[in-house]
Amino acid sequence: MAATEVILLQRVEHLGQMGDVVKVRPGFARNYLLPQGKAIRANDDNRARFERERVQLEAQNIKRREEAERLSERMEGLAVILIRQAGDSGSLYGSVSTRDVAQAVTEAGFTISRQQVFLAHPIKSLGVYEVKIALHPEVVVPVIINVARSEEEAERQARGEAASPEEEAEIAGDDAVVEGELITDPAEIAEAEAAPAEANA
Incomplete structure (x- = not known):
């Protein structure tokens, strides 16, 4: 079965960083990455959308990471x-x-x-x-x-x-x-x- 290309919306262990275009098994994309909002399909529309929203997505990621770092200190x-x-x-x-x-x-x-x-x-x-x-x-x-x-x-x-x-x-x-x-x-x-x-x- 052909691999599915996706754009990562966040860092995913063993796959890549936000913005990376990676090939994954169709089931992994369909059952995990896409429904959990970790990635979007790498078609022309989504590539253009990602580039438009990249700065905002990166800012949101930094904010979530900082919140997680504060929580990790408490834990x-x-x-x-x-x-x-x-x-x-x-x-x-x-x-x-x-x-x-x-x-x-x-x-x-x-x-x-x-x-x-x-x-x-x-x-x-x-x-x-x-x-x-x-x-x-x-x-x-x-x-x-x-x-x-x-x-x-x-x-x-x-x-x-x-x-x-x-x-x-x-x-x-x-x-x-x-x-x-x-x-x-x-x-x-x-x-x-x-x-x-x-x-x-």
Whole structure:
């Protein structure tokens, strides 16, 4: 099937910058780029329209980027806890999806949509993860997602502490394959959790 030519109205990861004319799969254009307003078809009328409106579009983009940068400063060091049921191996009954992450971040006071969450695969195991949130095509902020069975377990995971002997026995033999960016180094976890305190200092 022939590729579709589009003009990007904003930066799109792995595709190009605003104003670039790129060739994409027809389905990608039809189902994602065009309906989300990220691009327009590269026909003569649209090329002329883009050139007429380029300055205005670039000004709007700069304004949105500046707003996203201010929001990213407020979100710096954000850590949210998701309480989930899990088996003895630490594998979740179910998984944590982009929708779950978006809801948790929104409940923490920052309204985002699931489309803004970068998650290559659903999270399927307990642990502390770094998930990237796209506030703007050019502004991405990391958020710490702490998936635990209880608030107490989440606090221990955040400190990088081992579980109690009873819990160790319960989760012994954990051979679950963890997908995503799992933070296992206690120093990294402590550093990620300390960030909000430093930001407020």
